[in-house]
Amino acid sequence: MNLKPALLVALLASLVLLTGCTKPATWVGVTPGELVVCERLAVRIDGAWSRLEGTQQPKHDVWTSEGMPLDQLHFYTGLAEGEAFVPVKDRPADKPIPRFRKDMQAQDVVEMYEAFASRDGSVFKLEKLSPAKFADESGFRFEFSRVRKGDEVRTRGVAYGAIHRGELFLMVYEAPRIHYFTKHLPQVEAIAQSARPREKG
Template sequence: MRKFGLLIAAALLIAPGSAMAHRLIDANEAVTVARSDLAVVPQIEWNRISQRPGSNAERWTLDGELLNDVLFFGEVASGDTLFREVNRRETPLPQFASDMLLVDLPDFVESSLRIAKGASTFTTTSVEPTQFLGQGGVRFEFETLGSDDLRRKGIAVATIIDGELFMMLYEAPSLYFFDRNRADFEQLVASAHLG
């Protein structure tokens, strides 16, 4: 419970200073994301964080990225990384390859999150085929332990279209926030389409 209180306190300290870095996304309007043709129609208002996590990525949140983090990746081409490099020389991020199989994507995401977000542990808890953007795709769930010792759960849905990766990923603390906003993420996935 102490970690939960510290998490809330940290989020409140960060929120006032970072409020200018967010843009409100209106409900029930189609919006393209991640500088790509990927579009979603949110049923509730979200905050778009102006600093992009990668060149083909975008981040949305409801209460702050530490509490509920939705990442969109669109048109990630062969040779691209999911996130901006943290330390290219010491710990280079893995690069997407257009010949990757859908079953390779959970490992690709794991390697990327370990480096970009400092996940000390990463456990894939389920992997299953799905439909995403009208194509065969993969859906996987995972659990992480970050450098902040906070346990998080996540879901990712992805597909590869014409050699480019399209993916949506949701991650939140396993205590309270993951379950609270899971349906909001699932709604975004259900609304996803190519615009």
């Protein structure tokens, strides 16, 4: 087969593009130090974390330290009015999905997260909700426990949230209540303390 160089380049380029389009999401290591999550939330990390790359969700990042589904750290960065924790469309099936409104208070955001975390029948229980600084705002911190429906594992979670210029920033860490949650809690608290919003570019 004798291909002209230009054609060969074009073919290779389309192959790369195609591979890029169909590439499944993969876990990649996160380099310790300062980094910006989804271009909107700057954080500092010093532990070993992996993040899921290729999820096609521009405002949601998911990290793990032990590996999924053992522990998971979610960042929701700048959800705007009408957006949800999952991509939503204007169709009947999506109507019950709670959406963010910029006049929401801390309780409303907790309930919005609760609806998301118990959508499969898992039992979610709010343990504590208190005011807390997050993302340069007077935000809130909540703790919860959950019994996952699928495997009945009992988990604990901690979350920090704030509404910054009408957009929701939320980070949620959840892990089995035995061993893993307390193991990583100090690191998670440090990440929350370091979080600073970045304005849209």
